[in-house]
Amino acid sequence: MRTSQLVAQGAQRLGSAAESKTLLAHVLGVEPASLPLIIEVSDAHAAAFAALLERRRAGEPVQHLTGRAFFRGVSVAVGPGVFIPRPETELLVQWALDALGAHPGRPAEAAGHEGPSAPVVVELCAGSGAISLALASECPGLVQYAVEVSDDAWPYLVRNVTGTALQPVLGDMADALSELDGTVDLVIANPPYIPESARSELPADVLRDPDMALFSGPDGLEALRVVASVATRLLRSGGVLGAEHDDTHHESAPNVLRAAGFVDVVDHLDLAGRPRYVTARVPDLSPGRMGP
Ligand SMILES: C[S@@+](CC[C@H](N)C(=O)[O-])C[C@H]1O[C@@H](n2cnc3c(N)ncnc32)[C@H](O)[C@@H]1O
Incomplete structure (x- = not known):
């Protein structure tokens, strides 16, 4: 699936483009700023991203999902x-x-x-x-x-x-x-x-x-x-x-x-x-x- 499509879907589900990018970047092991360089995402990564979206929607803080805070x-x-x-x-x-x-x-x-x-x-x-x-x-x-x-x-x-x-x-x-x-x-x-x-x-x-x-x-x-x-x-x-x-x-x-x-x-x-x-x-x- 295309990265931009996944980010847009995530943004819609969470009501936050920033959170969607943070979570997808976490799944892919890259910085959010690097996402535009990645055109396609594997099915396994897309599934892992979907699971994180669900947990975020259930109230888990983004920082708990990524394990990091800045x-x-x-x-x-x-x-x-x-x-x-x-x-x-x-x-x-x-x-x-x-x-x-x-x-x-x-x-x-x-x-x-x-x-x-x-x-x-x-x-x-x-x-x-x-x-x-x-x-x-x-x-x-x-x-x-x-x-x-x-x-x-x-x-x-x-x-x-x-x-x-x-x-x-x-x-x-x-x-x-x-x-x-x-x-x-x-x-x-x-x-x-x-x-x-x-x-x-x-x-x-x-x-x-x-x-x-x-x-x-x-x-x-x-x-x-x-x-x-x-x-x-x-x-x-x-x-x-x-x-x-x-x-x-x-x-x-x-x-x-x-x-x-x-x-x-x-x-x-x-x-x-x-x-x-x-x-x-x-x-x-x-x-x-x-x-x-
Ligand atoms: C609001 S948090 C702040 C954590 C960190 N300084 C920050 O700003 O992200 C307060 C912290 O104080 C710790 N704490 C509470 N009572 C304490 C005590 N009597 N002695 C030492 N640490 C305590 C809590 O466990 C918690 O980690």
Whole structure:
């Protein structure tokens, strides 16, 4: 069968030409951009494509069908059991890259090295590791740790960071990495943040993500409170935290960070103008500084 015909059929069935191309390209083992170079598709490939269309129509996320998700410049393995990284989180990564440019590591004497030391970055609630991998690819040379508690998400994280210098850590963020206390330059997190009360309003495809990745107590802020407390433990004086939050948390998320002792607390909007992530700094108490 002709490739263009199959793409058109798939687009009609799914209501999305992009998804149709992604799935057919996956079946053929090529990039979607290469599809126009393939004129004919074998019967076996056409049957495999038809099966994927059925599964997609039944509600399986495209990323589960292909086993991959794209986030900024990186591709990560995903599937049932791990959160699919979302495009809105890419803004939080941009903030971190900017902050790392502005805070390129601790002073040499504090780190005990001759030259400036590499910035130490901890990701809490790492899931697939997409945030950490994007940071690693766009800011090489960081010393990075990625903490994840879920046994289901863990194999994806390990698989995605294998071959990189990134160190995955299995465990509850509440007591992770105590050996780094007071030394970390930047903590980043996309914690679960949906209020339990919003469960019934969520679209079915969102509910395909694991509960542990989505929900965070009655107000959606339980995990953020832990993130804030862990970050105050891990961060050096002057270190920074960035955390994504629900769009209903425009005031409450910044208040959580202020209550934990952070200063310079700023809430940021996403590209659709919705409150999306909060950033803050531990007061700078290094000698010679007057503090915030
Ligand atoms: C919204 S997902 C984010 C995953 C990934 N950072 C991303 O943006 O694609 C939240 C993740 O936090 C993990 N998580 C929840 N509670 C945790 C805890 N106490 N300690 C460590 N990880 C936790 C969940 O298992 C899930 O993988």
